[in-house]
Amino acid sequence: MAAEKTDGVRKSTGPGRVLDALDRRILGALSVDATLSYAAIGQEVGLSAPAVHERVKRLRASGAIEATIARLDGAAVGKPLLAFIHVDTEGWGVTTDLLALQEMPELEEVHSSAGDTI
Numbered sequence: 001m002a003a004e005k006t007d008g009v010r011k012s013t014g015p016g017r018v019l020d021a022l023d024r025r026i027l028g029a030l031s032v033d034a035t036l037s038y039a040a041i042g043q044e045v046g047l048s049a050p051a052v053h054e055r056v057k058r059l060r061a062s063g064a065i066e067a068t069i070a071r072l073d074g075a076a077v078g079k080p081l082l083a084f085i086h087v088d089t090e091g092w093g094v095t096t097d098l099l100a101l102q103e104m105p106e107l108e109e110v111h112s113s114a115g116d117t118i
Helices: 021-032 038-045 049-062 096-103
Strands: none
Touching: 021 038, 021 049, 038 049
């Protein structure tokens, strides 16, 4: 039973590849603009485009880069409203009603908090 509660917790993969200063600079550039070309990143960090490409491949393989995503402008895509809605549930666990919320395509995130709401 206790194992089920922690199944979603990220397990340590042990010592992985250590990031050096160039890796960190590449990650910094990608975190600002993930659409930068390898040549543009190379100019910024002082490497050739093929060298940046190899490092990015290793960073992806190691898990340092989890995903490349597009951050959308809600108003530009016809979804101008961002709302935080409080939902009271009974008990400490996840209820079937709460789980049903994840079927709503409009709902992007669910967060929980502890403590009184009054």
